[in-house]
Amino acid sequence: MKRFVAASLVMGLMLGATAVAGSADAATIKIKIAGMKADKEPETIGMKIFGKKLEELSKGEFEVKVYPNSMLGKEDKYIADTRKGTIQMCATGTQVSAFHNAMAMLETPMLYDDYDHAERAINGGVFDLINDGFTEKSGLRTLNAFPLGFRHFYTKNPVTSIDDVKKLKMRVPNITLYTTFAKECGINGQAMPFAEVHSAVESGAIDGGDSPFSDITSKKIYELCPNITTTGHILVLHCLFINEKFYQSLTKEQQAMVNEAAQYAAAEVWKLAKQVDEEAIKEIKENKGIVSAPTDAMKQHMQEAAKRTWQLFLDPKSEKTYVPNAQAIFDKAASFKK
Secondary structure, three states, X not given: OHHHHHHHHHHHHHHHHHHHHHHHHHOOEEEEEEOOOOOOOHHHHHHHHHHHHHHHHOXXXXXXXXXXXXXXXXHHHHHHHHHHOOOOEEEEXXXXXXXXXXXXXXXXXXXXXXXXXXXXXXXXXXXXXXXXXHHHHHOEEEOOOEEEEEEEEEEOOOOOOXXXXXXXXXXXXXXXXXXXXXXHHOOEEEEOOHHHHHHHHHHOOOOEEEEEHXXXXXXXXXXXXXXXXOOOOOEEEEEEEEEHHHHHHOOHHHHHHHHHHHHHHHHHHHHHHHXXXXXXXXXXXXXXXXXXOOOHHXXXXXXXXXXXXXXXXXXXXXXXXXXXXXXXXXXXXXXXXX
C-alpha cells in the first residue's frame, strides 16, 4: 500500500510538472501564415515584417511562422484552410472575390495613376468600401492591403503601340476581370496559370503576357521576353487575412497588437514598392532587356478599355461581378488624383 501511495505521489508530481510545462507552452499563441510568392517578393516580405513586428509588440506572446512559396498548398487550398481555422492566416488577393464580389475591385484596371495615388486612395477609404461585408460572407478578417506591383507587358518583340499588342497572343490570368479587360483592349488573350508561361513562350503558344516587375525578375521572364512596356495597367494588391473565429478568441489587447503589426507591415511594403521596381528594372537592363514607356495613344486606348471593363461591377445583371457600391469606390479613388 505504501509503495502504491509513493508511486502515486511520484506520478502526481510528474503529471504536475508536465502540466506546468504545457501551460507555459499554451501561453504562446502560434500563428501560421501561408502565401504563394517566393522569398524576396513583396507578399513574403510583408508576411515576415508582420510576424517580426507582432512578436516584438507582444514580447514573445505570439509566435509567427511564415510559409511562402505555396509551402502549405496552392492558393485555393490555403485560403480554404484559413477559413476552416486549420491555419490562422494567409496572404492573397482577388481570389477571395469568390466570397464577396467587391474584393475583385482591388485590381480594377487603370484605377490608379501611380503608387502614391494608390496608397492615398486605399488608406483614404477605398479599401474600407471594398472590404465592407467581406468578413460576414467569408469568415476571414482583412487586416491590410499592400502592393505587389503594377502589371506591365513583357513580349518577345518590341511594342510601340496597342496595334502591336493586338497582333500578339498574350497570357492572361484566368480571371473574368483580366480576360474581359484583355478583350476590350483587343488583345488575343490566352488564359493560363503563371507557372506555364515559360514553356508556353518557348513553344510559341504565346508571345508574352503581363506581370509586376517582381514576378518578371523572380522568374527571369526577361530572358525569353526581353521587351518590357511599362503600361502599369493593373496594380496587384494583396492582403493579410486572419480567421475571424481565431481573431475573436484573442483579447482586445492582443487584437490591437495584430492590427498594429498588420498596418506597420503594409506601410513598409508600400515604402518598398518603388525600390523593388527600380532594382528589377536595373536587373532587366543588365541582362540586355529593354524597358520602354507606352505611347500616350496606347495609354488612352487602355484607359477607355478599362472603363468599359468597369461595367462588370456596375451592371446588376452581372450577378457574379456586380458590386452595389462600385460607383462610390470609383469616385473615392478618383478623388485622390492629383
